[in-house]
Amino acid sequence: METKMTGSPVERSRPQSPNIQIYRPQLTSVLSIANRISGVFLSIAAFGLVVWLIAAAAGPRVYATVQGVLSSAIGQIVLFAATFAFFLHLCGGIRHLVWDGGYGFELRTIYASGWAVVTVSVALTLAAWIIALFTGG
């Protein structure tokens, strides 16, 4: 981005914060935006939950159609992504609540809690799917 030193203040093109395109992604910034993206994705999943309940209320035929979509390859991928988004948003949310309490702002603590969020949400997602596959089949 170029900043001209001439011309009226209105004409000058100012560099705009936060210049995402030149920033090296960091764990802190990636987790920050991941919490938002997972939240928006989970809103769509919440819409899916209501569709699913309405299908169950409408009867076996409609429910079978929805189950068919959910058990398709794409449906399973979306469900897996939703599971990960859920655990990421849950762990990230707990991290935010601790911050709201005024704790955990030291740089080392921030990175430790960040990696904890990543590790725990990946582990819980895998655990949930492994248990579901073994008990359900």
Place this chain on the structure above:
Amino acid sequence: MNQRQKRSPFGRAIGLGSAKAGVENWWRERVAAVALVLPTLWFVGSIIRHSASDYTAFVTWLKMPFVTFMMALLLIALFYHTALGLQVVVEDYLHSAAKIPTLILVRLGSFVLAAAGILALLRIAFLN
């Protein structure tokens, strides 16, 4: 920690914080988030156990009073949190004339979905 401590004594004295109703909204966001933890964990755990269930088994499960109650709680907490969360996203990224209509749509949409979900639950519990 409670919401009174989050507002400065001067802000409280003049009745106008820098963000007016901001403290209350901030507090609601936190309460709605905490309220979601147990119902969502219960839901995910239940879905894992019922992943192989057919229609009859699933409906029989939903008809159990405790399950109907928990699902209703989940829907209320979920869409309240969704409404507040999407509101923040819209306010942060949408600066055009579409902002206010989108905010209204988010609120109404969340309310409609929660109501539709609870209606479906009641229909399953009492009519199916």
